[in-house]
Structures are given as structure tokens and as C-alpha cells.
Amino acid sequence: MPDIAIRTESINKRFEQVTAVKNINITVEKGELFGLLGPNGAGKSTLIGMLSTMLRPTSGNAEVWGYDIRSRSTKVRMSIGVVFQGTTLDQKLTGRENLDIHGRLYGLGRKERHERIREVLELVELSDWADEVVQKYSGGMMRRLEIARGLMHHPNVLFLDEPTLGLDPQTRNHIWEYIKKLNQEKNITMVLTTHYMEEADMLCNRIAIIDHGEIIAEGTPAELKAKLGGDIITLNFISEEEATKMMEHYKQSSSTKKITTSGTSIRITATDGERTIPEIMKISTELDLHIESVSLRKPTLDDVFLHHTGKNIRYSGPEDRKRRRGIRRMSRNAR
Numbered sequence: 102m103p104d105i106a107i108r109t110e111s112i113n114k115r116f117e118q119v120t121a122v123k124n125i126n127i128t129v130e131k132g133e134l135f136g137l138l139g140p141n142g143a144g145k146s147t148l149i150g151m152l153s154t155m156l157r158p159t160s161g162n163a164e165v166w167g168y169d170i171r172s173r174s175t176k177v178r179m180s181i182g183v184v185f186q187g188t189t190l191d192q193k194l195t196g197r198e199n200l201d202i203h204g205r206l207y208g209l210g211r212k213e214r215h216e217r218i219r220e221v222l223e224l225v226e227l228s229d230w231a232d233e234v235v236q237k238y239s240g241g242m243m244r245r246l247e248i249a250r251g252l253m254h255h256p257n258v259l260f261l262d263e264p265t266l267g268l269d270p271q272t273r274n275h276i277w278e279y280i281k282k283l284n285q286e287k288n289i290t291m292v293l294t295t296h297y298m299e300e301a302d303m304l305c306n307r308i309a310i311i312d313h314g315e316i317i318a319e320g321t322p323a324e325l326k327a328k329l330g331g332d333i334i335t336l337n338f339i340s341e342e343e344a345t346k347m348m349e350h351y352k353q354s355s356s357t358k359k360i361t362t363s364g365t366s367i368r369i370t371a372t373d374g375e376r377t378i379p380e381i382m383k384i385s386t387e388l389d390l391h392i393e394s395v396s397l398r399k400p401t402l403d404d405v406f407l408h409h410t411g412k413n414i415r416y417s418g419p420e421d422r423k424r425r426r427g428i429r430r431m432s433r434n435a436r
């Protein structure tokens with residue numbers, strides 16, 4: 102058994118005009134729940150496509166479960182499970198039949214398939230729905246069935262591409278529970294892509310933030326947030342003039358240099374937010390400035406993204422468009 106689940110070496114993917122993945126080096130330890138967090142079009146699916154051997158790298162290479170993705174692709178495929186962004190279930194078949202086909206494709210014998218279908222359905226709590234056609238399932242149930250299918254052949258590594266895309270918050274929480282359970286209780290190494298920062302924060306032991314095909318930060322969510330240097334205070338003034346005045350004054354009087362303005366608001370990063378607010382109030386009274394509102398919060402991964410890129414993680418278009426693009430694009434470009 103390898104010590105490392107995944108190791109990439111300057112892996113690169115170019116599509117005609119676009120370099121989707123630029124010389125990425127990442128290492129995923131065995132048993133980790135590793136997240137690739139980034140906005141739409143950042144290169145997450147392309148990276149997963151290469152690691153799951155559906156796309157050939159333009160340059161560079163990677164090993165998955167100790168196997169070279171270029172020369173040992175069959176071994177890689179036997180070691181991994183993939184849950185794609187868009188659904189690839191056969192809607193007209195039952196849950197059990199969908200799982201059975203997958204088991205056959207992976208060469209599982211009849212008895213083994215039967216046993217494994219029972220196990221994976223139990224794991225995602227769909228045993229009672231096994232013999233219903235998939236078109237009767239809710240979105241969350243389909244996702245759970247897809248996760249079960251990805252696990253049919255006992256993979257060591259499971260790739261989940263945007264596992265909760267388009268699901269409502271309650272269903273999303275449910276899926277998070279299954280993902281955590283599989284990682285912790287079954288010790289399956291997982292790599293998930295997401296553009297939901299709460300998802301990366303809640304689930305992942307470690308994350309790599311990706312933008313324009315490059316890793317811009319990597320670490321545990323706590324480490325990444327701690328690097329920002331403290332709490333985030335946002336002040337709103339009645340005018341831009343007052344906000345600028347406060348910023349200039351505060352910069353001179355305080356050792357905190359992490360202060361930015363945007364229109365009538367100011368953002369201050371301070372190691373001890375609770376103590377900084379009275380300090381700010383005192384300055385505003387002395388300068389006769391009018392603060393409309395103050396908020397204090399702990400940094401989020403969005404702040405980390407903002408810090409490194411100067412922009413927020415946002416959707417580039419309707420989520421439905423992403424879903425439709427899903428697997429079709431992957432298979433079109435395979436090899």
C-alpha cells in the first residue's frame with residue numbers, strides 16, 4: 102500500500118486557447134479529505150479529469166494510489182471511484198440495477214455484487230428505495246446513489262466533483278454527513294471539488310485554493326484563515342469622505358496596516374477585534390465622524406480567496422449550465 106494517495110508533478114492541461122491547469126503540484130495523504138476550492142472555470146474538474154485518467158495531461162504527471170496515470174491507467178481506474186458533477190444515473194432503471202451495472206463493469210461476480218449492493222445502499226440509507234426507478238428519487242437521493250455507485254468496487258480514493266451542486270441547504274447537510282462518515286469510518290481518501298467555501302471549511306482536513314488553473318494557497322482551513330491575521334471589522338460611514346478620513350487617521354494611529362476601503366466602508370483586520378472596536382469608536386468621536394454600522398466576524402475562506410486574488414468566489418453563470426456541461430464535456434475530450 103502506498104503512503105501517499107495522490108501526488109502530482111507540475112501537471113498541466115491545455116485546451117486550444119486556454120491553459121486550464123498550470124503546473125500544479127499537490128500531495129494528498131492517505132485517509133485525507135482533501136478539497137479543491139475555487140470559482141467556476143478555475144480548473145478543478147480538469148484536474149480531477151486527469152487524476153481519474155479521463156483526460157490526458159499536456160505535460161507533467163501524477164500518481165494515484167502509487168500508479169502512474171499515464172502508463173497504469175487501468176490500475177488507477179480500479180483504485181478510484183468518481184462521482185461526477187452532472188448525474189450519469191440511468192433514470193429508467195432502479196437504484197439496484199444502476200449499481201449492478203457498475204459492479205458488472207468492474208468485474209464483480211454475482212454473489213459479490215449482491216452483497217456489495219446491500220452494503221453500499223445501507224451506507225447511504227437507500228435500502229428501502231433499492232427497487233424504485235431512479236426518476237422517482239429526489240436530487241439528494243440521486244446524489245447518495247451516485248456516491249454508493251462510486252463505492253461499489255471498494256475504491257481507495259473517491260473523487261467527488263461538486264458533490265452538492267444545486268442541492269438545497271438541508272440536503273447539502275445530509276450529503277456532508279455521508280461524506281464525513283465514509284472518510285472517517287471507512288477510511289476512504291477523498292478529493293472533492295467545490296466552489297462553496299462553507300463546504301470546504303466544514304468537510305475538508307486540508308484544501309488547495311485554485312484560481313485560473315493555479316494553486317494560490319494550501320493548508321488546513323484553520324491555517325489559511327489564521328494567516329490573514331485576525332478578526333475582520335467592517336465599518337460603514339455616511340459618506341466616502343468620512344470613510345477616507347477614518348482610514349487615514351487609523352493608519353497613522355495604529356500598528357494595524359491591514360485596512361482597505363470600498364466606497365463608504367472600511368475593512369480592518371485586527372488580531373483582537375473586540376478591543377479594536379472601542380479604539381475605533383474613540384477616534385470617530387474625536388474626529389466627529391458618523392459610523393452607520395459596525396460588524397465584527399472571524400475570517401472565512403472567502404476572505405482568504407479575496408486576500409490572494411482581490412476578488413470573491415462567485416458563480417460565473419447559472420448553476421444549471423454547469424450541470425449540463427458535466428460529464429459530456431469530459432468524455433468528448435478524453436484522450
Ligand SMILES: Nc1ncnc2c1ncn2[C@@H]1O[C@H](COP(=O)(O)OP(=O)(O)OP(=O)(O)O)[C@@H](O)[C@H]1O
Nearest residue numbers: 116119121140141142143144145146147148423434
Ligand atoms: N473541453 C474543453 N475545451 C476548451 N476549454 C475547456 C474545456 N474544458 C474546460 N475548459 C476550460 O478550462 C478552464 C477550466 O475549466 P474547469 O471545468 O476545469 O473548471 P472548474 O473549476 O471545474 O469549473 P466548473 O466547476 O465550472 O466546471 C475553463 O476556462 C474552461 O472553460
